[in-house]
Amino acid sequence: MTVSRVLRNRGDVSEATREKVLEAAKALGYVPNKIAGALASQRVNLVGIVIPSLSNLVFPEVLSGISEELEDTGLQPVVGVTNYSPDKEEAVLYEMLSWRPSGVIIAGLEHTEAARAMLENAGVPVVEIMDVDGAGVDSVVGISHRRAGRHMAEAIVAAGYRRIGFLGTKMPEDHRARKRLEGFEEGLAAAGLALADSEFYQGGSALLKGREMTEAILKRTPDLDFLYYSNDMIGAGGLLWCLENGYDVPGKLGLAGFNGVDLLDGLPRKLATMDACRREIGRKAAEIVAGRPHSGAIGGEVIELEPVIEFGDTIRKL
Incomplete structure (x- = not known):
């Protein structure tokens, strides 16, 4: 039971015992079977992240914010890319949700009817990010x-x-x-x-x-x-x-x-x-999925951030 608690990052275990267990696991090359654990819990410790592009410099910073916030939660982000295609988004969501993740973070508010239905019936926290100009499925974090x-x-x-x-x-x-x-x-x-x-x-x-x-x-x-x-x-x-x-x-x-x-x-x-508040959007979305400080509730929260103009050197100063 002690080993199980350490490997699942759960339960009250002293730091000394935790270190011994982790050292032994590392020496043995042991990797826990997440699928076996998921059979009991009906959930895996993965968060599905669905974004339209990795070549667009916006989204790597969003992903950094998500990763930073999930770092000590036991949740791992898994990324799917849609290339701005609604049909591709539908397919990515289908595959991700078939693994029963612990949450979904998805860019944008516009989805096909099938994709929206999957999100509405996912039974886990869903956070639509980057945009607040429209109705969300569950929680929304972004800018107008x-x-x-x-x-x-x-x-x-x-x-x-x-x-x-x-x-x-x-x-x-x-x-x-x-x-x-x-x-x-x-x-x-x-x-x-x-x-x-x-x-x-x-x-x-x-x-x-x-x-x-x-x-x-x-x-x-x-x-x-x-x-x-x-x-x-x-x-x-x-x-x-x-x-x-x-x-x-x-x-x-x-x-x-x-x-x-x-x-x-x-x-x-x-x-x-x-x-465009990219990193902060990622962090806030991950907070909701991880239940910090939201007690793990599936939420209906809308968090709107305010972008600021940076005038630089290419607009006349009056």
Whole structure:
């Protein structure tokens, strides 16, 4: 019983005894049979994490926040990637839930009917992350992307820019980017403005995409005085292209991205952006799944974090 308590990280066992058991297990190369334990409990100590991308720099930081918070709980994160495909999300969820995990953390609020039904019937804590603009299955942790877009529009207009272009991903599956654009357009409309032009792309967020899109939109609409990018990666590519081609940034042309990724610290000029609270979102979601400080209850909690604009060097200072 003592060995079992130590290996399951449960029960009242002295630190000296715990160390002896763990040393013996290590020497023997012993790995506990989680499946056998799960037959009795109907649960494994895994938390299913479902995200759309690993190439997007946003999600590794979310995963870091989750891992940090789960570190001493006995729960282990297992990651599934959907590539922004609703059908793929459905398949990933089916496989994960078949293992009867102790919780699910999933990016976004939009799911197929089948995926939503699986989440509603999972019988474990479910936390939808990154977005609060919509109805959740259980608990929700994120930011309002619609409000984030509106606040960025207000800051751009306040800095005196008027001919504004948008560059970003095609919207059918990237719901958070769509909501930011909707909020951005609402903010412009409140100031009597509308987007002067836009440029969309498919595929991963990359510096090269940003360069290509920036060149295309400025050749097509050369009188633009601001470019708002749906993420920092393409924004960084756009900034590099503008500097290489002699644009006066931010005097004649302002730029801003979204997410606040560390990549921006290595640019010749700091791109304006908005911190999306990624690590904190991961930590809060893991707290709910682990029952800290929520007593392990399956919850219905909504935690909205507030992103902050980082003006950097690419928006005029008035």
